[in-house]
């Protein structure tokens with residue numbers, strides 16, 4: 001019963017915090033004299049490093065997922081930088097034409113200036129609007145895709161962490177039970 005309790009406690013300690021907190025776990029075990037009892041010490045000595053390895057793997061894989069997502073995001077955004085500049089230049093050309101109309105004080109010239117907002121400029125305005133909606137839609141989809149991939153990646157990482165620690169806790173539990181049984185026979 002005590003062994004199961006210790007293993008449960010270990011498991012909760014590990015899962016309550018990040019997998020990297022094995023140092024504090026070892027400190028905890030030592031301060032409560034749980035790691036030093038006869039053969040149980042051997043069990044911890046052999047399985048704690050394995051837990052540490054699984055935790056280190058989790059950490060590496062997790063930051064790999066983040067890094068990959070960041071890289072793809074940077075690429076996607078930098079590809080749209082060119083589009084954004086084209087759009088900006090086109091908008092500024094129309095803007096400066098409209099500004100020149102607004103500066104005219106003569107009423108007739110003022111109206112004529114706006115009347116001459118050419119088909120070309122209206123087509124450009126339409127293109128800006130069309131391109132902007134397309135780009136926004138495509139960007140949203142790509143960013144969502146990046147988030148989904150990041151989720152799948154970290155989820156896989158987490159799954160192998162959970163399965164890995166479960167396997168080691170099983171083995172640790174068996175080891176502790178054997179240690180307890182052999183302690184009983186020695187008594």
Ligand SMILES: *[C@@H]1O[C@H](CO)[C@@H](O)[C@H](O)[C@H]1NC(C)=O
Nearest residue numbers: 050051053054055056057164
């Ligand atoms: C940690 O990752 C390495 C490389 O991916 C792998 O070979 C090893 O089996 C992993 N260790 C554990 C305990 O999961």
Ligand SMILES: *[C@@H]1O[C@H](CO)[C@@H](O)[C@H](O)[C@H]1NC(C)=O
Nearest residue numbers: 083086087090124127128131
């Ligand atoms: C709109 O997109 C097309 C195709 O990518 C491009 O050729 C055009 O220059 C863009 N126009 C503006 C105003 O952004």
Ligand SMILES: *[C@@H]1O[C@H](CO)[C@@H](O)[C@H](O)[C@H]1NC(C)=O
Nearest residue numbers: 151152155156158159160162
């Ligand atoms: C995330 O991982 C869990 C197991 O850890 C699995 O059951 C679930 O299907 C995974 N989700 C996705 C979307 O892959």
